[in-house]
Amino acid sequence: MSLLQFSPATPVDSRTAIAYCSPMTATEIIHEIESLPPAELAVVVRYTKQLEKHRSLSGAELTELARRMVNTDDPAEADRLQESLVKGFYGEK
Numbered sequence: 553m554s555l556l557q558f559s560p561a562t563p564v565d566s567r568t569a570i571a572y573c574s575p576m577t578a579t580e581i582i583h584e585i586e587s588l589p590p591a592e593l594a595v596v597v598r599y600t601k602q603l604e605k606h607r608s609l610s611g612a613e614l615t616e617l618a619r620r621m622v623n624t625d626d627p628a629e630a631d632r633l634q635e636s637l638v639k640g641f642y643g644e645k
Contacts, residue, residue: 609640 576584585596609617614637621633 606643608643614640 585593588596617633617637617640621630621637624630624633
């Protein structure tokens with residue numbers, strides 16, 4: 553199930569479809585995203601925020617959060633890091 557439903561703003565011709573099916577590097581994808589019109593860029597931003605909510609963190613990312621939580625002297629920061637650890641482990645529901 554997709555997090556967001558997309559509907560193309562304009563029809564896509566076969567040459568465009570082939571270009572978008574070709575492998576792209578992350579740099580090329582970022583360049584494409586930066587060139588989007590504001591309305592389409594807003595859709596991409598919403599989608600990435602939805603992905604982030606459902607993504608679990610890697611072991612290295614969780615370890616770094618735990619290290620920071622243990623080493624902080626600020627109780628509010630420790631609470632924030634603990635919440636990030638829980639969300640990073642289970643994902644945001």
